[in-house]
Every structure is written in C-alpha cells, then in structure tokens.
Amino acid sequence: MLHGYAASLLDGAWLTFQVAVLSLVLALTLGLAGASAKLSKLRLLRAPAVAYTTIVRGIPDLVMMLLVFYGGQMLINIATDALEWDYVDVNPFVAGVATLGFIFGAYFTETFRGAFLAVPAGQLEAGAAYGMSRWQIFSRILFPQMLRHALPGLGNNWQVMQKSTALVSIIGLSDITWLADQAGRSTHQPFLFYAVVCAFYLAMTALSSVVFNHLERRYSVGVRRSAA
Amino acid sequence: MIEWSVITDSLPQYASGLWLTAQLTVLSLAAGLMMAIPLSVMRISRKRLVAGPVWAFTYFFRGTPMLVQLLLIYYGLGQFEWIQGQWQADNTFWLIFREPYGCALVTFTLNTCAYTTEILAGALRTTPHGEIEAAQACGMSRVTMLRRILIPGALRRALPAYSNEAIFMLHGTAIASTVTLMDLTGAARNAYSQHFAPFEAFIFAGLLYLTLTFALVGLFRLAERRYLAHLQPRKAIKGPTT
Numbered sequence: 412m413l414h415g416y417a418a419s420l421l422d423g424a425w426l427t428f429q430v431a432v433l434s435l436v437l438a439l440t441l442g443l444a445g446a447s448a449k450l451s452k453l454r455l456l457r458a459p460a461v462a463y464t465t466i467v468r469g470i471p472d473l474v475m476m477l478l479v480f481y482g483g484q485m486l487i488n489i490a491t492d493a494l495e496w497d498y499v500d501v502n503p504f505v506a507g508v509a510t511l512g513f514i515f516g517a518y519f520t521e522t523f524r525g526a527f528l529a530v531p532a533g534q535l536e537a538g539a540a541y542g543m544s545r546w547q548i549f550s551r552i553l554f555p556q557m558l559r560h561a562l563p564g565l566g567n568n569w570q571v572m573q574k575s576t577a578l579v580s581i582i583g584l585s586d587i588t589w590l591a592d593q594a595g596r597s598t599h600q601p602f603l604f605y606a607v608v609c610a611f612y613l614a615m616t617a618l619s620s621v622v623f624n625h626l627e628r629r630y631s632v633g634v635r636r637s638a639a
Numbered sequence: 640m641i642e643w644s645v646i647t648d649s650l651p652q653y654a655s656g657l658w659l660t661a662q663l664t665v666l667s668l669a670a671g672l673m674m675a676i677p678l679s680v681m682r683i684s685r686k687r688l689v690a691g692p693v694w695a696f697t698y699f700f701r702g703t704p705m706l707v708q709l710l711l712i713y714y715g716l717g718q719f720e721w722i723q724g725q726w727q728a729d730n731t732f733w734l735i736f737r738e739p740y741g742c743a744l745v746t747f748t749l750n751t752c753a754y755t756t757e758i759l760a761g762a763l764r765t766t767p768h769g770e771i772e773a774a775q776a777c778g779m780s781r782v783t784m785l786r787r788i789l790i791p792g793a794l795r796r797a798l799p800a801y802s803n804e805a806i807f808m809l810h811g812t813a814i815a816s817t818v819t820l821m822d823l824t825g826a827a828r829n830a831y832s833q834h835f836a837p838f839e840a841f842i843f844a845g846l847l848y849l850t851l852t853f854a855l856v857g858l859f860r861l862a863e864r865r866y867l868a869h870l871q872p873r874k875a876i877k878g879p880t881t
Contacts, residue, residue, distance in 0.1 A: 470848050
C-alpha cells in the first residue's frame with residue numbers, strides 16, 4: 412500500500428502525535444505558571460509574563476522555531492567549547508517540542524488568565540468563610556471552576572497547536588510531513604502523499620473536537636445552558 | 640557581542656522581504672475576505688446542497704496545516720499530467736500554480752477565506768431577531784435585507800475575531816520561505832546561512848514582525864473605534880451642561 416511507504420508514514424504520524432502531546436503538556440504548564448504570574452500582585456512577576464505573552468504572540472512560530480533550533484545549537488557550541496566537551500547536536504525533537512510548548516504557553520497564559528478572572532470572587536470568599544485553607548480553595552473551587560471557563564479556549568489553542576506541529580519538518584524532524592515529502596520525491600507522486608498527511612491531520616483534529624466536546628459537557632454539569 | 644554587520648549587510652534583503660510579506664498578507668486577506676462574504680451567506684443556508692460544500696471547504700482548510708496545504712499545491716499539482724500539459728500549452732491560469740508566488744498566494748487566500756467564512760457565518764447567525772423583523776416589516780426582499788442589514792451588521796460584529804485572523808495570517812505567511820520565496824523569514828534564513836549568526840538574523844526578523852503585528856493591531860483598533868462606535872463606553876460630556 413502507498414508504494415511501500417505506509418509503515419514509514421505511520422511512524423511519522425506517531426512522531427507527530429508525540430510532538431503534539433508533549434508540547435501540549437509543556438504549554439499547559441507554562442500557561443498556568445504565566446497566568447499565575449500575570450495575576451500576581453508582585454510587579455517583578457507580572458512584567459516578565461506580560462513581555463513573554465506580547466513578544467511570543469507577535470512573532471511567527473516558524474521564526475521562533477528557527478531561532479530556538481539554530482540559536483540553541485550556537486549556545487550549546489559555545490558552552491561545550493568553554494567546557495572543552497565533545498560536540499553536541501541539538502536534537503530537532505527537543506527543539507521542536509520546546510519551541511511549540513514555549514509559543515503556545517503564551518496563548519494558554521491568556522486563556523487561563525481570563526478563566527481565573529471569570530470565577531466569581533464571592534465563591535472564593537465563601538470558601539474562606541468555611542475556613543478552607545488557600546490550597547483547599549484553589550483545588551476545590553478555583554481550579555475546577557476555572558477549567559470550565561478555560562476549556563473552549565484550550566480546545567481552540569490545541570487545534571491550532573496540532574497544525575503547527577507540521578513546522579517541525581522544516582528543522583529536519585522526520586515527522587509525517589517530512590516523510591511524505593521524501594516519499595513524494597522518490598515516487599513522483601507528491602500529491603498522493605500530501606493528501607495522506609491532510610487526512611491524518613483531519614482525523615486528529617476531528618478526534619480532538621470529539622474529546623473536547625465531551626470534556627466541556629462534563630465540566631459544565633450543573634450549569635444551565637442559555638436557550639440560544 | 641552583536642554582529643551588526645549581519646543585519647546591515649542584509650538590509651536590502653530584509654527590506655524586500657518585508658515588502659513581500661506585507662504584499663502576501665494584504666493580498667490574501669483582501670481576496671479571502673471578498674470570497675468569504677458570499678460563502679458565509681451560503682454557509683448559513685438551510686439548504687444542505689448549498690451549505691454542505693462550503694462546510695466541506697472550511698472543514699478541510701481549517702483542519703489541516705497551512706504548510707501541508709502549500710506543499711500540496713506547490714509540489715503536488717505537478718504530479719498530474721493534465722496540469723503539466725496546461726503548463727506546456729502556456730495556459731495563463733494554470734501557470735499560476737507553477738510559480739511559488741502564485742501557489743503561496745492561492746494557498747493563503749483559500750486558508751484565510753475558510754477561517755473568515757466561519758467567523759462571518761457566526762456573526763450572521765447572531766443577527767438580532769428585531770433587525771430582521773424590522774427589515775421584513777419595511778418590505779425588504781431577501782437580497783436587499785442581506786445587502787443593507789445582515790452583511791453590514793455581521794461585518795461589524797466580526798471585526799474583533801477578524802483582527803485575530805489577520806494577525807494569524809501575517810504570521811502564517813512565514814511559511815512562504817519553505818517554497819523558496821524571499822519573504823521576511825526567507826531573508827532571515829538567508830542572512831543566517833551566510834553568516835551563521837542565528838540570533839542577529841532571526842531576532843531582527845522577529846522585531847520587524849513584531850512591528851508589523853503592532854501596526855495591524857493599531858489599524859484594527861482604529862477600525863473598531865469607527866465601526867463599533869456604538870459599543871464604546873460613553874465619553875463624559877465636557878464643558879458646561881445646562
């Protein structure tokens with residue numbers, strides 16, 4: 412099937428999936444940290460978070476990825492030279508995941524920030540009035556409520572993020588797009604192989620929207636929907 | 640530490656790259672918006688035969704990476720002998736798909752058109768019932784109602800979401816550099832490969848993109864102030880009041 416390239420494409424699909432999921436984990440972590448920093452009373456925490464979200468969201472992801480990949484290599488070269496270690500190659504997988512996580516962390520920061528602000532202050536006060544500790548208020552009231560407000564935004568960002576994973580092919584990671592490119596060149600049927608890549612991404616985004624719809628329903632239990 | 644010569648040597652390439660990036664962004668946004676207006680009206684149609692194909696179009700372009708779409712069009716179309724035949728016959732329309740510039744412009748236009756269609760369709764669906772009833776009460780035909788009430792109102796409501804789409808498009812054009820086009824990112828990649836100075840090459844390009852982004856945000860803020868004036872907080876009345 413597919414001139415013997417089916418297995419190779421499947422490997423690429425698995426790699427793309429890994430890149431997407433790992434960058435999602437990194438981006439969620441950075442997003443939560445960024446949102447906490449942005450909502451902090453300390454200016455020392457707020458200022459860098461504001462700079463982070465403004466700069467990252469103002470620059471194309473491809474430029475950022477090239478900067479991290481080539482710039483990271485240069486920094487490592489300088490470090491290994493100074494320490495007189497052997498030459499170390501920047502792993503495109505690590506560079507890809509790091510860049511995607513870093514970029515989308517900025518978008519998740521904004522999503523989480525909005526969601527935290529959407530939780531009514533009265534509920535937090537009620538928690539305090541019950542004598543809950545700060546951690547109890549966070550884990551029982553603020554976090555679950557915040558998640559409900561954040562889910563639609565998280566879903567949107569995740570959809571954009573999955574599609575951005577195709578960029579890792581440009582820094583030489585053998586993801587599905589890169590492998591399809593190779594297969595297309597050697598069989599002279601590039602259209603066929605890129606169409607397979609499209610089908611893979613469509614399947615992944617369709618599956619994600621099913622999962623997110625389910626999650627949104629689960630987290631909106633007990634919330635009345637507007638009639639419209 | 641900064642090698643300024645990396646930037647100054649490549650300044651002409653950065654300038655022409657900036658121009659190409661601006662061109663690709665503005666042209667694809669304009670063409671995409673023009674196509675999205677009729678498509679969004681079809682998208683909200685109750686007739687399946689009308690809404691279905693538009694749904695499929697937006698589903699495909701919003702569900703796949705723009706990079707893959709570009710590669711599919713630029714490298715993929717040459718696979719078909721029929722299209723190669725059209726190229727040999729100097730068919731002006733199909734020759735667009737042999738040039739990287741044409742392919743990039745077509746891909747970006749179709750991509751932004753798909754997103755804009757969904758944004759506008761959402762805005763059309765949220766038209767207040769009262770506006771439609773009033774238009775019907777005035778005896779407007781469906782076409783007149785679309786032209787005078789539905790589309791202008793939807794365009795206004797879509798403005799905030801559309802400004803995000805425009806910024807995504809500006810950033811999306813960076814992938815033009817993967818099909819040999821010398822846009823801003825292409826100029827930066829070129830400067831990098833000549834001097835092996837990634838920080839200077841890419842951070843300078845990043846700053847230029849940041850400037851373009853802020854310019855775009857500013858333009859949309861002006862547009863919102865003009866077209867969404869009725870939603871702005873009321874200004875305090877200055878001067879003596881009677």
